[in-house]
Amino acid sequence: MRYMDKSIDEIRKALDAQTVTSDTLFQESVSLAKQYQPASNAFVTILEEKKEQNTSTILSGIPYALKDNISTKGILTTSSSNILKNYVPVYNATVYEKLERAGAVLMGKTVLDELAMGGTGTTGHTGIVKNPWDDTRQIGGSSAGSAAAVALGIVPFAIGSDTGDSIRKPAAFGGIVGFKPTYGRVSRYGLFAFASSLDHVGCFARNVKDIAYVTDIIKGKDPHDMTSLPDDNKKYTDTLDHDIKGRKLFYIKEAFENYENSDNLEYKETISKFLETVEKVRELGFVVEEVSFPKELLNAVYPTYMAISCAEATSNNANLTGIPFGVRGEGNSINEIMMDARTKGFSELIKRRFVLGSYILQKENQEKLFKNAQRVRRMIVDKMNALFKKYDGLLMPASGGIAPHFGEKDDQLSDRYLILENHLVIANFGGFPSITLPSGFVNEMPIAINLTGRQFEDDVVLNMAYKIETITGCKNQIAKGGK
């Protein structure tokens, strides 16, 4: 009997009925992780020993995985970077602490794109993460390993972080659910910072209810994080089944104008399937409307994101000098030692982003590049908030296609790339709660929709997603590679 491919409700039931013990679950999870590791490479660390606090919550005794950029005391945490390949934290992240206190059982730390930068799952220091539906394709990133572990049925849920789309994109390519709550809903304390104003902690699962279970546990005001929100005193699982009749959603017209004329068949099919889903969503009682969004703002999303995130990342990662912790460099002076550590410790992609960020922050460029990016961010968020006055959510294809093959390159200046592959970032700009749901298949690969709601209305987003999930036919799916 296998449990790790089941929902939290099913596992809870088995545990409560004592048909299985948490020890067995841990063993199952760990051996599945080891079994799939050669093919998927989802884990940096697979734990040998189970540590569980005696509790009675919905998550008690249930194994899960943490992205390896979340601080775990005494457990190697590498951020998938060479510079931290031997770093063992001395303190716990709040999200880990909360899960531990709820009795959930950590079974491993998952691979990410180095320092959570990048969206391919190919830049971690322990190698690339493969898509469990097709091992010639990417799973996406940066929370690649967490997405793969859930898609493979190694764990029922996993924790990730999301700065641009790092939970919601790999969830889409892995055919699972990925949720990034409102900024500040979950504490960032202990999450290795990428871009602090955009960073979120969130989770993966295979159905919306499991996402709600986990979010109910990990959310809340944290005295260690000044940007964490006051408690909303809500239990998201309680309101999942609320009536959604009359809830209004919109999608952005400019995102896939003239898609019918494209010669990219995957793209065409993805969009037409999205529009089919929209029809079914309407049948559920939602009102879904097409809305026009200024194209110059949409085209600015990606460059704006790059400017802000690289700038913040440059500063956030300035602590990685190999001096107080991390891999020490060599040299005759302190500058040489730091430079050597950083030269050897980071991959080319990371260095490029640091150079970019540094350039953007330079005195002579700041006004034009950094401050303007912040202004554009504000304009996009204002536009979204204006739309949210009328609509309860934005419903979009999570991507314009399926998971790309390794080495496949998008034309980064095309509208399709700039808008469809980057609109998820809008939710990071505004701190909006945003969830990706699997919605079908194209070429036997999963495709997904994304639903983004008003700031602070995590409960409403989960409620709407829970309803939409009923018409996708993709609830609780396990990737081919995990069967």
Added chain:
Amino acid sequence: MYIPTIGLEVHCELKTNTKNFSSAANAYSEIPNRNIATVDLGLPGILPVINENGVKQSLKMAFAMHCEIPEFMTFERKNYFYPDLPKGYQITQFDQPVGVNGYLMINVNGEDKKVLIHDTHLEEDTASLDHYGNYSLIDYNRAGVPLLETVTEPCMHSVEEAIAFLESLRSVFLYCGASEARTDRGQMRCDVNVSLSDSENILGTKVEIKNVNSFNNVKDAIITEIKRQTEILEAGGSIAQETRRYDENNMCTYSMRSKEDAIDYKYFKEPNIPPIKIEREWLEEIKKEIPALQYERITTYMEEYGLSRYDATILVKEKEMAEYFEETLKEGADPKSACNWITSVILGHMNKYEIPITKLFLTPKMLVELMELVSSGKISSKQAKEVLLKSLEEEKSPATLVEELGIEQIGTDDEILVIVKEVFGEHPEVKEQYKSGRTNIVDFLVGQVMKKTRGQANPATTRKLVQEEIVKGE
């Protein structure tokens, strides 16, 4: 002769229980790496949490320096790589610091002057590095300690003004209880800007001298730098805009980096600290906690109590001393004579035994009682001084001592007159001798009275009575 223009950037560690952004103790320790938290080490994933008391102390200081205080206060990151900076950036204030456009009054050679303050901002201290032969060690005790950096306008024109400003600023910290401001522990450190010009209205090229750590060194650094620049200018050269370091052993400054090599700190808003709203009611409360400051007190002491600037300056040097003095006034003391007692006997005792005024046994009330004994003629001022010293040393109240020693003066004229008459009776010849010109016989008679009373008779009264008695006819 060139006119020097001096600007100061003064860093002062604030007195708080914990560090500026972490829960580690803000305490001095000789043992390295005692007071550290994960935040102070800049470990991956840490987040700053602002210390409310640090904000409060800095607001108090901003007020005391007459600064404008913004509605929202923001924090910025100052980015640079150095091993004493564990995060790779320092959290400081740039856009909306705790205070801007303030001033502090100083007095140099009897002349009042306003030193303009550009801004004062709250930031965190770095770790300290100890360099050895071929290696260095890092002590993170200091990393994250709250610092208030106060930046003056370039508006001082002499070493004396610069030092007067530093002393004035130090006193504000001490009066507000915002810092211990001890230079010997590096709690107060300075960057000094010096430029020379031939005209008051034009500023010369600025040279910055970094990290000067005592008032004496500031003084020497300024003198040295003025001399260096003067020599260059007189030789027809020009001053390079640069950053220099003061070498106290060799009493010279040497170049660290030129203007071209100036570091771009890439300031940007600290995303982990939302703008902090400074509630006006809170400000009003903080305002109430600011005591009358040194400068204000000096003015009052001079104008209202008629003290000299010299005396007033001694009294206000420490807030506790000024408070002691003011307490005696509340008890009814005459300001000038209270000042005399404090600045002579009491201060002498404090210096001799190195005890702070707060630890004195003698309360202001006791001092006033003693002063009253003198003014009512019960004891002489010479006796009072003895009693006072004994009181300080033996920790007994002056009243008790006067009684124990039996030195209370025979106060009333009638009491003394009885004794005077006794003495005259014992020496019937004196009146004749006096008439014949031996006027110093009076001294003899006074002496006799004092002898009989074991010194308890008021000498002035005695003399007066003897004078009256001797010319009296039979």
